[in-house]
Amino acid sequence: MTDPVSRTILLLDIEKYSDRDDVEQAYLRRMLYGITDRVLESAGIDETRRLRADRGDSVMELIDAGASMTALLRALLTEAPVELRAVNRTASKSAQIRLRAVLATGYVAIDELDGWVGSDLNHACRLLDGAVLRTALRERPDDFALCVSESVHHGIVQHDYPGIPKDDFHAVTMSSKNGPLRAWLHGPVPQDADVAEVAEVAEVAEDQPAAAPSPPAATSSPASASVNFFGGSPSFGGSFVNGDQHGVSGGTVHGDVHLGGSGSRGRGERE
Secondary structure (H helix, E strand, O other): OOOEEEEEEEEEEEEEEOOOHHHHHHHHHHHHHHHHHHHHHOOOOOHHHHEEOOOEEEEEEEEEEEOOOOHHHHHHHHHHHHHHHHHHHOOOOOOOOOOEEEEEEEEEEEEOOOEEEEEEHHHHHHOOOOOOHHHHHHHHOOOEEEEHHHHHHHHOOHHHHOOOOOEEEEEEEOOOOOOEEEEEEOOOOOOOOOHHHHHHHHHHHOOOOOOOOOOOOOOOOOOOOOOOOOOOOOOOOOOEEEEEEEOOOOOOEEOOOOOOOOOOOOOOOOO
């Protein structure tokens, strides 16, 4: 395996790809490749600065970390929607292409089988499959939904560069088997994002071991107390009274209990 190297990670995925027949899928793949190439070219990133992996209904691009992230993000926000509208304008209803996209950064290595490995890449793939991003695309009238990682937001978006308005990005949290993932969604957060996340959390929870029940909270015995009565006729029903028994029947009494009399006379005093 090669040493990990820093790369910009771009992922693009076709919505409802598996619902199409073989001819339509082949067409959608051609359109996806063409759109990706034109967007990257508009950002000044030629083929010598990128490495592509084909995933059937999606494409993964590892881009030289020296390429302009600002230019790439600006192209995704402006050129990608234009390209999609141009393609869909002449396509039949069954061949419409709609895309989810994730832009991230991280370290990626290539193994002996020419496969890409790296936790940063895994993180980006989980963002692409997140319920929030899927729901955002489904709710929007346009054909494109973009999510960026925390690192891209911190390094680029929050600085409000021209063509990349920071106020258009909103913090979201997506669930995964490895815990919650924070990211930034371009455009409005979907109305039923909470519902989508609840469903995703429930799916993740099925794969987790059940938590052991918590032991019952320990209880402590109340501290004993001594009560002295002077005057009146107190009565006790079905109770246990601590103190020595004097003039009390039907109970168990230990210690000193004074019943009857008045004032503050102690036991053994006479009127």
